[in-house]
Amino acid sequence: MSDNRQQAVNKSVKKLVLVVFAMFGFGFALVPLYDVFCEITGLNGKTSGEAAQVSTAGIDESREVTVQFISHLAKGIPWKFEPMVREIKVHPGEMKVVKFYALNQSERDIIGQAVPSVSPGQAAIYFQKIECFCFNHQPLNAQQDVEMALQFYIDPELPKDINMLTLSYTLYDITAQVDS
Structure with a gap:
C-alpha cells in the first residue's frame, strides 16, 4: 500500500x-x-424534589381541578404501596393533604424512595408539593406499615384548559444504594 x-x-x-x-x-x-x-x-411530568413555598395568590373558587393519584412498584420491591384516596377535587390555590399507605411485606428491612411524575407534563410546574414523603427515604422494617402524607396545592396560574392532573409515584428499593 x-x-x-x-x-x-x-x-x-x-x-x-x-x-x-x-x-x-x-x-x-x-x-x-x-x-x-x-x-x-416541566416537561415529562417531573416535579421538583424540594418543598414549594405556600402561595399567597389566593384560592380560585371559580375553577375546580380533579387530581388523580396512582402508585407503582418498581420491579422487585415487596411492598404494598397505594394512595388512600384515588381522586379528589381541588380549587387552584387550595391546600390539600392526602395520604399513601405502604406496607413492607418482606422479612427484611427495606429503604424505599418514591419518585413522582405529573401528567399532563406541562402541568408539573403548577403542582406544588409543600410536604411530601418523596422528599425523604422511607425505611420500613420487615412487616411494618405506615401512612405517608402529601401536602400540596395547584398553582392558580394553571392553564384554564387543564382540569385534570394525575400524580403518579413509583416506589424503588434503594436499600443497596443507601447501605453502600
Missing part, C-alpha cells in the same frame, strides 16, 4: 475512534442534561 493511502487510512481510523469516544461521552451526559431540561421546562 502506498504511503499516501496508508496515511489516509490512519487518519480515517483516528477520526472514527474520536467519533466513538465523542458518542460515548454524549450518551453518558444525556441523562443529567435531560433531567436539567425537564426540571427547567
